[in-house]
Amino acid sequence: MSIELRHASFRYPDNYLANDDLNLVVEQGESVAIVGQNGAGKTTAVKMLNGLYRPTKGDVLVDGVNTREKTAAVIGRTVGYVFQNPDDQIFNQNVRAEIEYMPRRLKMPEPEMKRRVDRAVELTGLKKYMGKNPFDIPYPIRKFVTIADVLAMEPKYIIFDEPTAGQDKHGTELLENLLKVLKAEGVGVVTITHDMEFVARNFDRVVVMAKKRIIADDTAKAVFSNDEVMEQAKLKKPQICQVAEMAGLGKGILTIEELVELL
Amino acid sequence: MALIEIRDVTYKYPFTKKPALHDVNCSIEKGKFYGVIGENGGGKTSLCNLMRGLIPHFYNGELTGIVNIDGTEVRDWNTGELAAKIGYVFQNPFTQISGIKPTVFEEIGMGLENLGMEKEAMIHRILEVSKELDIEDLLQKDPNAMSGGQRQRVAFASILAMDQDIMVIDEPTSQLDPQTTEKVFDIIGQLKNSGKTIILVEHKIDLIARYCDEVILMQGGTIVRQGATADILTDTSIEELGAVVPQTALFGHAMVRAGKSLERIPITVEDAVEQIRKWKEVQA
Ligand SMILES: Nc1ncnc2c1ncn2[C@@H]1O[C@H](COP(=O)(O)OP(=O)(O)OP(=O)(O)O)[C@@H](O)[C@H]1O
Ligand SMILES: Nc1ncnc2c1ncn2[C@@H]1O[C@H](COP(=O)(O)OP(=O)(O)OP(=O)(O)O)[C@@H](O)[C@H]1O
Ligand SMILES: [Mg+2]
Ligand SMILES: [Mg+2]
Numbered sequence: 001m002s003i004e005l006r007h008a009s010f011r012y013p014d015n016y017l018a019n020d021d022l023n024l025v026v027e028q029g030e031s032v033a034i035v036g037q038n039g040a041g042k043t044t045a046v047k048m049l050n051g052l053y054r055p056t057k058g059d060v061l062v063d064g065v066n067t068r069e070k071t072a073a074v075i076g077r078t079v080g081y082v083f084q085n086p087d088d089q090i091f092n093q094n095v096r097a098e099i100e101y102m103p104r105r106l107k108m109p110e111p112e113m114k115r116r117v118d119r120a121v122e123l124t125g126l127k128k129y130m131g132k133n134p135f136d137i138p139y140p141i142r143k144f145v146t147i148a149d150v151l152a153m154e155p156k157y158i159i160f161d162e163p164t165a166g167q168d169k170h171g172t173e174l175l176e177n178l179l180k181v182l183k184a185e186g187v188g189v190v191t192i193t194h195d196m197e198f199v200a201r202n203f204d205r206v207v208v209m210a211k212k213r214i215i216a217d218d219t220a221k222a223v224f225s226n227d228e229v230m231e232q233a234k235l236k237k238p239q240i241c242q243v244a245e246m247a248g249l250g251k252g253i254l255t256i257e258e259l260v261e262l263l
Numbered sequence: 264m265a266l267i268e269i270r271d272v273t274y275k276y277p278f279t280k281k282p283a284l285h286d287v288n289c290s291i292e293k294g295k296f297y298g299v300i301g302e303n304g305g306g307k308t309s310l311c312n313l314m315r316g317l318i319p320h321f322y323n324g325e326l327t328g329i330v331n332i333d334g335t336e337v338r339d340w341n342t343g344e345l346a347a348k349i350g351y352v353f354q355n356p357f358t359q360i361s362g363i364k365p366t367v368f369e370e371i372g373m374g375l376e377n378l379g380m381e382k383e384a385m386i387h388r389i390l391e392v393s394k395e396l397d398i399e400d401l402l403q404k405d406p407n408a409m410s411g412g413q414r415q416r417v418a419f420a421s422i423l424a425m426d427q428d429i430m431v432i433d434e435p436t437s438q439l440d441p442q443t444t445e446k447v448f449d450i451i452g453q454l455k456n457s458g459k460t461i462i463l464v465e466h467k468i469d470l471i472a473r474y475c476d477e478v479i480l481m482q483g484g485t486i487v488r489q490g491a492t493a494d495i496l497t498d499t500s501i502e503e504l505g506a507v508v509p510q511t512a513l514f515g516h517a518m519v520r521a522g523k524s525l526e527r528i529p530i531t532v533e534d535a536v537e538q539i540r541k542w543k544e545v546q547a
Contacts (some may be wrong), residue, residue: 014408036411037440055470077310084411084438085357089417128408139355147479162411165437166354194412194440220288236441239469239510246536256510260517263539 001026003157003188004047007058010044018166020060020212022027026154029186031179036209037234043084043221045209046159049190063156080150084161084192086142087135091151095137096130099148113152113218120151121261124177125170143176157188164195176202189219200224200238200254208233225252230261264334265290266429266460267314272328274309276317282433283309285484287328291462296455298475298492299464302505303480307464307524308350308354311431313337314462316345350427353465354434359418360406367409370401371421378425392420394449397443405514411438430454448474468507472496473528480506497528511535518542 003026007227008107010019021040026032026049034042048054048060051072060067062078083089092098099120103113124144129137138224141164150158163175179202182189193199199206199220206223208216216223223229224237237245244253249262267290272495274284289521291297291314299307303371312318319326320342330337333348353359364370364465365372393399396416401409406417411538416439433450448470455461464472471478471492478495480488482504488495497502497512514535525542529535 011410014405016408016496021390038416038443039410043410087357093285138304138308162438166303166434166466168305169502182323193439194444196441234442236442236445239535240514242532243511243514243535243539246532247539256514256517258525259514260521263518263523263542 001063001156002026003063004061005045005048005055005058006061008045008048008055008060008242009057010041010048011056012044014159019048019055022048022214024207024217026157026188026190028188030205030209031183031189031203032191033203033224034190034207034209035194035199035235036215036235037211037232040049040209040233041160041212042209046081046161046190046192047078048083049157050079059226065142077153078155079157079159080153080155081159082143082146082150082161083164084165086105086139086146087215088138089146090134090142093133094130094197095126095132095134096147098127098134098145100151102153115210116154117148120148121218122216123151123174123181124148125174140168140171143167144171147178155187156184157190160189160193162192162194164198172198176207183245196224196236197236200241208235208236221252221254224254264331265334266293267291268329268331269313270324270329270331272313272326272330274327275325276309276311277324278398281323281378281484282325283484284313287313287485289479289486289489291460293460294455294458295475295476296452296461296474296501297463297479298471299479299481300468300471300506301461301481301487305505306484308433309484310479310481311351311462311464312434314429315349315351316340316342316352316432320345320372333467348427349429349431350422352422352430352435354437357411357414361420362407362546365405367398367404367406367417368401368473370406370417371424373422387447388426390423392424396420396446408455412440412443415439416443423450424502427459429460429462431462434466435463436465436467436470466507468496468509469511472509473513480504496530 005022008022011017022045036042048055051067062075067075082136092101098241101119124147126144126148134142203220206220216229224241239251240259244259253259269289272287273282275282316337372385373390398416419435435469436447452474475492478492479486487504496509499508509536511529515525518525524536529538
């Protein structure tokens, strides 16, 4: 079981080519980070993975089924997508109604819906916001509302588009915990982020995009040791990694413990 | 006298019970670069709204205390003049884009038009900031057909173009790749060097550590710490106040615990490297 881009390219209606021949396989239960420069095509690529966009060339497969053969709504139940801009996703006037919307639409039995919504709310720390209008709550918390939306659907694969943007310490910890829980449950996760410290702490496998293409797909250690890839994708190494390298202590050092140990 | 002086301010947004800001006191000195940090909902954006005069001119609600901007009480400022004096980059790049202009070029020009700038000067200025932020290729694009980070760059460029004396900038890099983030900080640093006063809200603590003169830490609607950047960020007790300590400072503390104390706790990569060099010398 996996989601896969196979020689997939995507051109926007204004004729701009945003993805050029992408190849990527994410197995169920795997957790992958996608990083890379602004405009590299990350959001476009994951929108193909969840069926919002169809490749203009090549194929996208979800558990072996070509996304051309299914509607976006159906694919979305297997591959959940949390939008980069939460306002593109939310449309209910109340947080509870927002999270319950899809389960209700699918006519899920009440107890099952309750179980799922309770779990989603627990994992996202939204309890005290349940009665609020999503547009009245701060942006980072609104992002958690959209995460809860997707969690309540319990898809086999989940894609998070920039969940770390604007999050404080508490929000980042919530996300880290969520990633652990999903991993333990065998959910496949793809996370787009610009936060390299977050990547170093939470991901073994890192996919790097630059200029419409995937330029690396490797371990975090290998990616952060590859200067050319870092430069092309406009990335920066995590701070500890930079310190270790500049002090001549070696490449790919990611944690404080490793660094202290070396001295 | 300070450029912006806030005394005993408490503020409630309309139709809310709990104040978003309470007992806030601070002075902003001309020409300094302030980093505002703290947890979500801590009041950072509300403090920006206050310094930019949107509280009370745009947001009604209940305001008590004194806000003095460049010698004049905020309530006595003309809103147009305030807008010309203080630039404001909003937190959410998706809402800053007006959505009514067909191209990025016109989007950036909109603020300049409002300032009454001449056409020629305007074009010159738009090209100048576009070059600086590496968005020249996007100028003819529809602002709604851009990636998240591209939008944020355009939003920032629109304000940068206006060149106001005081800049209030609320999380300008949340959607930016690491090198572009650094670039934006560099530009803001240059603005400060050219004499502007900067109030910047940001979660990226490593960059706050590197660029800001002073840090303002907010929690629960009030300022819980304010002072020189190194003093605030080397103190791990700020973690209990919802703040993040830079990795380099945590490394410094870990060295102390391992019995390998550096001369001082570093807050930047450069300083950490320097401290390691000195420590090795002493060991040798
Ligand atoms: N609706 C659209 N119409 C035309 N071009 C678009 C559209 N959306 C995005 N693009 C362009 O496609 C390219 C890739 O955009 P995408 O949103 O996938 O980038 P990204 O890697 O997610 O960037 P970011 O880190 O800034 O979010 C960009 O150059 C962008 O300008
Ligand atoms: N327009 C508004 N109307 C009502 N309440 C508001 C409004 N804006 C903010 N608040 C409330 O004021 C408090 C402080 O919010 P503020 O946005 O200033 O925090 P912040 O530190 O900027 O948070 P974040 O890191 O999420 O941006 C919060 O409780 C928030 O819900
Ligand atoms: Mg994107
Ligand atoms: Mg804010």
